[in-house]
Amino acid sequence: MQSKDHKPSSDQSSQIKIEVSPASTVDFYSDPVKRKLYEVKKQVKSVLEGANIDPHKLNFNFTV
Amino acid sequence: MPFNPGNLALALSNELTSTVKVSEKKHYNYLMDYLGNDGDSLGAKTIVIEYDYISKSYLNDYSNFYSSCFSKYERFCKRVHFFSNSFSQKQFTNAIKQNSLRKSIVWNSYLGYVVVKPLPLLTVGATLLKTYEPTVTHKRYFPSSKEYKVNLFGKELKVNSLGFQEQDSVVGACASSALWSAFQKTSQLFQTPLPSPSDITKSAKNSFQSSGRIYPNGGLDHYQIGNAIEAVGLVSELRNSKKFKDTGIGFIKSFIYAYNKMGLPVLMGIEFPEGGHLITIAGYKEEEPVSFTRTADTVLKASGIERFYAHDDQVGPFSRLSFDTNGDVITSWLIDDPAGPQPKKAKFVSLFIPLYNKIRLTFENIYLKTRLIDFYFSERFETLPVYWDIYLSLSNHYKENIFKSSSFAPQKRYQLLTEPLPKYIWIAKAMVGKECIVEFMFDATQIAASESCIRITIFNDSLRSILLVDLTNQSVIDHFTNELSSKFFTLLSEAAGK
Numbered sequence: 001m002q003s004k005d006h007k008p009s010s011d012q013s014s015q016i017k018i019e020v021s022p023a024s025t026v027d028f029y030s031d032p033v034k035r036k037l038y039e040v041k042k043q044v045k046s047v048l049e050g051a052n053i054d055p056h057k058l059n060f061n062f063t064v
Numbered sequence: 065m066p067f068n069p070g071n072l073a074l075a076l077s078n079e080l081t082s083t084v085k086v087s088e089k090k091h092y093n094y095l096m097d098y099l100g101n102d103g104d105s106l107g108a109k110t111i112v113i114e115y116d117y118i119s120k121s122y123l124n125d126y127s128n129f130y131s132s133c134f135s136k137y138e139r140f141c142k143r144v145h146f147f148s149n150s151f152s153q154k155q156f157t158n159a160i161k162q163n164s165l166r167k168s169i170v171w172n173s174y175l176g177y178v179v180v181k182p183l184p185l186l187t188v189g190a191t192l193l194k195t196y197e198p199t200v201t202h203k204r205y206f207p208s209s210k211e212y213k214v215n216l217f218g219k220e221l222k223v224n225s226l227g228f229q230e231q232d233s234v235v236g237a238c239a240s241s242a243l244w245s246a247f248q249k250t251s252q253l254f255q256t257p258l259p260s261p262s263d264i265t266k267s268a269k270n271s272f273q274s275s276g277r278i279y280p281n282g283g284l285d286h287y288q289i290g291n292a293i294e295a296v297g298l299v300s301e302l303r304n305s306k307k308f309k310d311t312g313i314g315f316i317k318s319f320i321y322a323y324n325k326m327g328l329p330v331l332m333g334i335e336f337p338e339g340g341h342l343i344t345i346a347g348y349k350e351e352e353p354v355s356f357t358r359t360a361d362t363v364l365k366a367s368g369i370e371r372f373y374a375h376d377d378q379v380g381p382f383s384r385l386s387f388d389t390n391g392d393v394i395t396s397w398l399i400d401d402p403a404g405p406q407p408k409k410a411k412f413v414s415l416f417i418p419l420y421n422k423i424r425l426t427f428e429n430i431y432l433k434t435r436l437i438d439f440y441f442s443e444r445f446e447t448l449p450v451y452w453d454i455y456l457s458l459s460n461h462y463k464e465n466i467f468k469s470s471s472f473a474p475q476k477r478y479q480l481l482t483e484p485l486p487k488y489i490w491i492a493k494a495m496v497g498k499e500c501i502v503e504f505m506f507d508a509t510q511i512a513a514s515e516s517c518i519r520i521t522i523f524n525d526s527l528r529s530i531l532l533v534d535l536t537n538q539s540v541i542d543h544f545t546n547e548l549s550s551k552f553f554t555l556l557s558e559a560a561g562k
Contacts, residue, residue: 016496018448018526026444028539033443036360037547040439043361044432047315050308051428057304060413062239062333062342063283064378 067108067146069096075111075144080184091188091230094380094396099146099175104196106175109150114216117143119179121190121229121244124260129234129279130183138182141189145216149173160217174221177214181232188230192223193381195347195373206347206373206382207327208249226329226346228381229261236261239284240268241377242342243292246329246418249346253327254420256296267295283340286414289331293418301426304333304414313387314367315431316412318454320345321366322427323417325455332374332385333413334393340413346382347373356451362431362438363451365495387412423456423488425508425516430454430490433517436547437504441494444534450501453493456508459485471523485518486510501527502559515549520559531560 027033065071073083076092086092099108119141130137149169151159159170179189192214195206206226214221227248231241240261251258259267265281268288284292286304293300303319320330330345351370356363371386376396383396388409397408434452441450466472466480488508493500501524510516522528534540535557544553 014499015524015526016499016501018445018496018501018524018530020445020530025537026440026534026540028443028543036443037439040435044435046307047311047431048428050305050311051301051303051426052305052307053302054305057414058286060304060333060335060340061283061285062242062289062340063237064336064339064341 065111065113066150067099067111071111072096072099075113076178076180076187078142078180078182078187079138080182081187085185086187089185089188090379090397093398094383095178098193098380098382104199104202106146106194106196107148108146108175109173110147112145112147112156112216114143114145114177116140117179119143119181119189121260122179122181125232125234125236125262128260128262128266141182142180143177144180145177146175146193147173148175160219171219171221174214174216174223176223176225179229183232186230186232191228191381192225193228194223194225195382201352203350203352204347204373205325205350207325208329208344208346210249210252210327226344226375226381228375229377231261231377234280236265236281237283238377239289239342240264240281240292242331242344242375243289245344245346245375246331247296249327249329250296250298250418254298256298259296264292264295268292284342286333286416289342289416293416296418298418299421301417301419302414309391309412313389313391314364316391316415317369317372317387318364318366318431319427320372320415321348321369322430322455323419324348324372326457326461328417328419328456331416331418332393333415334395334410335413336397336408336410341376341378341410343377343383343385344375345372345385346375349373356449358442358447358449360442362435363449365451365453420488422509424511425490425506426512427454427456429512429516430492430506433504433506433548434492437492438494439547440540440543444530448496450494450496453491453495453500455491457489457491459487459489462489462491462505480521483519489518490516496524499524515551517548517552517555520555522559528560531556532562535560535562 073086076086077083099106101107122141126139151170156170159168176193178191181187181189192212195209196204198204209224209226212223214223228245229241231237243264244261247258250256268284268291290300324330332343332345334341349370351368371384373382374385375381376383379396386394388394391412392409393412394407395410398405399408463481486507486509490506490508492504494502503521504517505519506516507518
């Protein structure tokens with residue numbers, strides 16, 4: 001499908017071709033995918049908690 | 065005079081600090097290397113000394129402290145200029161005497177200056193030196209640098225740099241110097257004040273953690289650094305928790321890059337056996353060539369950053385800094401070793417980002433959204449080596465890049481450039497090799513609980529075709545709608561051409 005957003009085909013030849021087999025699909029309802037998503041969200045939760053300040057370390061001095 | 069070890073030591077000396085003492089300083093060795101003629105060094109050939117120079121920053125500190133000492137301290141400094149061309153005193157004198165429009169071997173080779181304060185030992189005052197030049201193989205970026213105008217005997221010269229100075233251990237320790245450097249850039253980004261080190265120390269207030277007085281200053285703690293940042297009208301993003309450290313080196317590098325790319329100086333706290341030390345990160349060097357493979361985790365482009373460049377007041381401007389595999393910081397401090405001087409390591413302690421209060425969304429907020437978007441990519445295209453470039457940007461800079469780009473059809477270009485945007489935006493680009501396949505834009509002034517995605521641009525045609533089909537798959541619809549939002553799904557559908 002010709003892009004509406006980009007210049008014509010001479011510039012499109014440098015794009016990578018992302019391919020999937022016609023029959024393939026992704027099912028976010030499946031249990032394996034749900035389990036993976038759960039792990040992802042657990043990891044992200046930990047990252048978000050890392051943004052919280054540790055108040056016990058605020059009196060660390062920069063003296064050197 | 066010609067640039068050489070003896071003359072540099074002479075230039076950096078004063079009545080209270082001999083050339084011998086100068087040559088023992090870390091700064092002397094660092095400046096010899098930085099300004100020297102090896103590798104990427106600036107290649108200085110000539111030194112010009114300007115006597116009886118009034119340094120605004122030092123004058124303020126002098127007024128706050130030194131002027132009331134019984135011992136006499138001078139208020140005039142000297143300013144030591146460096147040039148990459150060789151010329152004689154006569155040629156320099158003629159360059160001033162003649163107002164020639166011809167290219168001058170003097171003025172066109174200016175590298176910057178170091179102010180020498182009239183103090184014992186801790187003499188390196190306000191310093192502006194050119195950054196390392198980028199090369200084809202060395203992708204160096206110094207987003208926190210800015211253009212300074214230097215007036216030398218009436219001649220206006222320009223230097224792209226970030227102000228640096230050594231602490232004087234009286235009106236300020238490392239933290240005050242690091243904050244002074246950081247505020248040099250924030251004054252340009254956010255029109256905030258530019259206090260001197262003594263004013264910074266004063267504004268930090270005394271939390272009596274280490275001393276019962278402000279001057280002489282023994283250092284600042286996190287509370288005081290936060291106070292100093294607040295005193296110039298900014299807020300801080302502080303990261304000091306174990307959980308943040310446990311996110312890993314790749315995440316920490318990506319965090320630093322995400323803010324520094326916009327120009328924000330990042331204050332990094334590190335710990336040596338001698339004590340805590342604060343430095344100001346001003347730039348970074350990317351590894352070339354860029355090569356990432358698909359993993360279960362979201363791969364961040366900045367995790368491949370080879371090193372950062374930091375103003376370390378105990379070493380010099382733009383000193384090299386990197387992380388080892390244990391997450392320790394490899395600094396430019398040197399320790400003696402039979403095999404030769406080795407870089408000294410420090411423990412990572414914390415990061416401060418001084419920010420305008422309107423920038424509300426954090427890197428972690430955007431990382432969360434990116435992770436959920438990337439989950440679709442990891443499930444749909446198992447082996448496609450997608451990695452993510454996440455950074456904060458001024459929307460004006462973003463539009464300037466589109467204006468210079470030839471990637472867009474005229475009508476799309478017009479739409480992107482004329483659409484109103486918030487002043488601060490987060491960008492998350494999905495990359496494969498050097499190609500951006502899709503870009504997500506978030507309103508950085510939005511609150512975390514709201515949907516902050518404001519634009520999605522799909523660059524890759526084959527991805528667009530696949531998405532057009534996938535966005536009719538109810539499980540995919542539900543993933544984007546439930547994990548991100550219905551607004552996000554609408555934007556994605558529109559971008560795909562639905």
